[in-house]
Amino acid sequence: MTKIITAITLFVCSLLTAQSQYETGMQKAFGLWKEGKNTEASALFERIAAAEKTNWLPDYYVALVNTTAAFQTTDKTQLNLLLNKAQTALDIEMIKDQNNAELYVVQAMIYTAWIVSDPMINGMKYSAKVMEQYEKAEALAxxxxxxxxxxxxxxxxxxxxxxxxxxxxxxxxxxxxxxxxxxxxxxxxxxxxxxxxxxxxxxxxxx
Structure with a gap:
């Protein structure tokens, strides 16, 4: 009986430690993002996502950080890197769950960033897709x-x-x-x- 209680206690302690590490990591990542350190924030969210495979939020923030950064650059190479990283992170979570309105909002933002970067080429290509994402999100939430x-x-x-x-x-x-x-x-x-x-x-x- 003592061994069972010890095992349960150790298990609970490990859960609490894991939760604490997750919370600490997320808070640090948000802090970096607030300071404008987008690359560092994205990298930390990625590391958290690798450890928290059942939690959609770290990948969501990888996508959001890189998408918002893409709206702030006019460098085509940098924009491609940012939006591709955002899309990769979002795809991971989209495969797991097609019923999360927040994911569709970020997908719409990714498409919008492509449009803003080159309206003449990307406007026709992505405009309907943006509305499709918002309509899916609206149906859910x-x-x-x-x-x-x-x-x-x-x-x-x-x-x-x-x-x-x-x-x-x-x-x-x-x-x-x-x-x-x-x-x-x-x-x-x-x-x-x-x-x-x-x-x-x-x-x-x-x-």
């Missing part, structure tokens, strides 16, 4: 603020080409902001970003 805002924001970005009325889209931005106020992440490291960008877009709607 219609009240997720990143889904609602992302879809509206993408359509607003293309309004100068499509000529669509942006008033209904601005109403969707307002809706997203309301959803951000009540949205509760599933865990401490689950996605909660997007409100700042939505508020900026709302200001532009009111000009």
């Amino acid at each position: 219609p009240n997720n603020p990143r889904v609602v805002f992302g879809k509206a924001d993408f359509q607003m970005g293309g309004a100068k080409w499509t000529g669509i009325d942006t008033k209904p889209l601005c109403a969707e931005v307002d809706k997203a902001i309301e959803l951000f106020a009540t949205f509760k992440p599933e865990s401490p490291f689950a996605p909660s970003w997007g409100l700042e960008r939505a508020l900026e877009t709302q200001k532009n709607c009111k000009k």
